Amino acid sequence: MQVKIVVDAMGGDQAPGEIIAGSLLALQSDPKLHIIFVGDEHKIQPFLPKYDLAGRYDIVHTSQWVTMDASPKKALLENPEASILKCMSLVNEGLGDAVVSAGNTGASVLAAAQVLPMIPGIERSALAAAYPTSKFTPGSHGVALLLDVGATLHCSAKQLVHFAYMGTYYMSHVMGIPEPRVGLLNNGEEETKGGEVLVTTHKYLREAPGVNFIGNVEGKDIPKGLADIIITEGFVGNVVLKMLEGVADVVKDMSKFAFSHKLSWKIGLALLSSGVKRLKKKTDYSEYGGAPILGFKKLVIKAHGRSNAKAFSNAIRITALSVRDNITGQIGDSIEKFNRQHRMDFMEI
Amino acid sequence: MQVKIVVDAMGGDQAPGEIIAGSLLALQSDPKLHIIFVGDEHKIQPFLPKYDLAGRYDIVHTSQWVTMDASPKKALLENPEASILKCMSLVNEGLGDAVVSAGNTGASVLAAAQVLPMIPGIERSALAAAYPTSKFTPGSHGVALLLDVGATLHCSAKQLVHFAYMGTYYMSHVMGIPEPRVGLLNNGEEETKGGEVLVTTHKYLREAPGVNFIGNVEGKDIPKGLADIIITEGFVGNVVLKMLEGVADVVKDMSKFAFSHKLSWKIGLALLSSGVKRLKKKTDYSEYGGAPILGFKKLVIKAHGRSNAKAFSNAIRITALSVRDNITGQIGDSIEKFNRQHRMDFMEI
The missing domain is CATH 3.40.718.10 (Isopropylmalate Dehydrogenase)
Structure with missing residues (x-):
């Protein structure tokens, strides 16, 4: 099954170099994978191969991103075009299946909460x-x-x-x-x-x-x-x-x-x-x-900030697996059943 | 200053042997210390010296105590004469200054709560x-x-x-x-x-x-x-x-x-x-x-269950020091001042 992963190219201690290198590794090992890099085009381009993997990835440009040590809430308010927010919007619009980021954890959680709908019942x-x-x-x-x-x-x-x-x-x-x-x-x-x-x-x-x-x-x-x-x-x-x-x-x-x-x-x-x-x-x-x-309809995987290429490609591999297994759908089904089973308990009367 | 420490002789993995040995060590190194052993007289006597330290300790007999792995609440209910409860009663009646026990932690906390008054304001x-x-x-x-x-x-x-x-x-x-x-x-x-x-x-x-x-x-x-x-x-x-x-x-x-x-x-x-x-x-x-x-008017020190003689004598030494420094009194004074300073904050209006 074809899977489209949206990658925050600007997030991580070693971004964008190791992030892109890891993404390319993942593309090489998974022929049915497509990647959308979100970030500063000028910073991303130098790390991309000249001829290889053509058509296997896209770039969505933005000149704003959240740095690793930024205060998440403030940074997102001041950077409405931040790469992590764009990542969430892309999957929300159906242009990608899941987001992987090695960036600021707080900002990833907040950006997801701001943009993505929850799984019904959660x-x-x-x-x-x-x-x-x-x-x-x-x-x-x-x-x-x-x-x-x-x-x-x-x-x-x-x-x-x-x-x-x-x-x-x-x-x-x-x-x-x-x-x-x-x-x-x-x-x-x-x-x-x-x-x-x-x-x-x-x-x-x-x-x-x-x-x-x-x-x-x-x-x-x-x-x-x-x-x-x-x-x-x-x-x-x-x-x-x-x-x-x-x-x-x-x-x-x-x-x-x-x-x-x-x-x-x-x-x-x-x-x-x-x-x-x-x-x-x-x-x-x-x-x-x-x-x-x-808990969101789309899966968001936060790789460790220190991620090198190997760690990041591993995070992408795992995310692709989760998309193919339709994890969010399965979580939703189980929780819907559980909520129904306890409907009386959850009513405040 | 003369200090009277009440010791739960039945509490601890190696009770009463190591508990009594530790207490005797403490008596030897602190001439103004007096100890009240609470527990089964027949089990305590064999560990006491024949002639030494005469008059430096007493025994208060009880045939009930809480074992290390007992459920605290249940054990105290079923053993109203438990040694740890007797310890608390003795200091509450002014017959001792503080309690030291290496016994069941939950039972020590519950026994203190059941018998001892809190420091006012706490x-x-x-x-x-x-x-x-x-x-x-x-x-x-x-x-x-x-x-x-x-x-x-x-x-x-x-x-x-x-x-x-x-x-x-x-x-x-x-x-x-x-x-x-x-x-x-x-x-x-x-x-x-x-x-x-x-x-x-x-x-x-x-x-x-x-x-x-x-x-x-x-x-x-x-x-x-x-x-x-x-x-x-x-x-x-x-x-x-x-x-x-x-x-x-x-x-x-x-x-x-x-x-x-x-x-x-x-x-x-x-x-x-x-x-x-x-x-x-x-x-x-x-x-x-x-x-x-x-938080109680009398200090209760819980020594580790694994305490050997050395550890237990150390716990007694520390307790005697605390009594001489009137720690509970000083805590009470500070908290009374703090409560007064915030009286308005603590009123629910």
Whole structure:
């Protein structure tokens, strides 16, 4: 099936060079792929091949874009022609199937929210993050999805169940994990924990068809990979995700110190280097498929800002797969069924 | 100043042996200390010295106690004479100055709530947890306090500011950190982040006299030790604390694997062992002062369940120091002033 991916050529620490290089890699390996680059034509042209891949891509020009460290809301207001906004408009008009961007995360989420219609029945979109988990936990797939890590502060039970469906389709279709295990992040394993919203969510998830719910999970289960999908409100997801980054930073600092501090430690680290490399590869974002922004009628995949060509082509590959599997359609069908099943519960009488 | 500490002799993985041994160590090093052991006399007696320290301790007998893995609420209901409840009653009647327990955390918090009066002006008690932080972050003291990690699900701005005062007195007096830096856990650095409660808390903390507020902190700052005290509602604190435990478990699993998997890795780890030992010491709970339960008129210190004699004597030492510094009185004075300053804000009109 022919798939048209819209790429924000200006987004990413190494844009547009690595972004375009990654897109071309994806075009080479997938003959039924077409790419629309959105960005400054003069900056994009130098990275395009002279003769190859002719007709496999287009350029939509704009001279505005959001920089990586810009304040998302302000930048979008000041740049109504920003490349990320144009990307969303193109897919909204049916000129493309999905958006991939390695740019400013906040701006990607806001631009999607501003332009794209939601899947009917869904109230809140979610930003999901794939993160590496321990291979030593039985059942762990070495990667898990945490959502929401975006802008939702607090969520209703209904919204949290919707997140479970979004995560389930993404992990099963895109990451290839059959019947991914869904855990509800809570402050205890018992189903009575966490207050009214989480108790109700727990009850709904127990009965949700197509969701492989394994119950509440706790903070300690997050790095262990006890669940393939962890459901939580955006505030908590944000703290958890950033904490994983913080722990990785501290470990890096420690090994740097050990390496420079003592000869025996230096030799020790050198002997461990093959293991450390393996670990680095495991915790390298380029190995993961990026962070999907779920809940909109069109799929938006946020690749990591640090993405190089390889990581970006991987993000495109995953996005094309999701489009072909009609993930957004499947999410919509399941959620419509769930909402219908609980129509009485959701009425405020 | 003479201090009477009430010890739950039945609480802890290695109770009563290590609990009593630790208490005796504390008595030996502090001539103005008196200890009341609460628990089963027949189990306590064998661990007491024949002649030494006569008159320096008493035993209050009870044949009921809460086991480490018991469900707290149920256990307290079924054991109205439980040692931890007796401990609270003794300090409430003025027969002791503070309680130290290495037992079931939930039961300690619930027993305190059931028996002890709150400091006037405080609405919610907090369970605080000291955790190790990176020494590589400028300003880090190698230890920080996270609160609440207890039972509060959601908090008001007023309650969060109270936590800041509790933490400030504990860290400055007990841990000896002058003007400890207070951070408010949030999903962004900007003061507009986190919703109404956190925005208001931020505003209050900026103006709170005696609180060294450094602004919002994010998940990544938690392991780095950017703040000496991190304020958050109990749900988030619980997830964060358990995640730190989970990460430590994963690191342990990985080194075990590396040690057994490859000779070069085994030798590498052996060469690093002095560093690993240092790290283990740093992340060893026995080096920390236990988790204070703050907000009650009498101080309750929860030592780690795994406490050995050394760790438990350290918890007693810290508790005696807190009593002599009249920490609960100082917390009460500051909070009374803060409440008065914001009396208009807290009125619901």
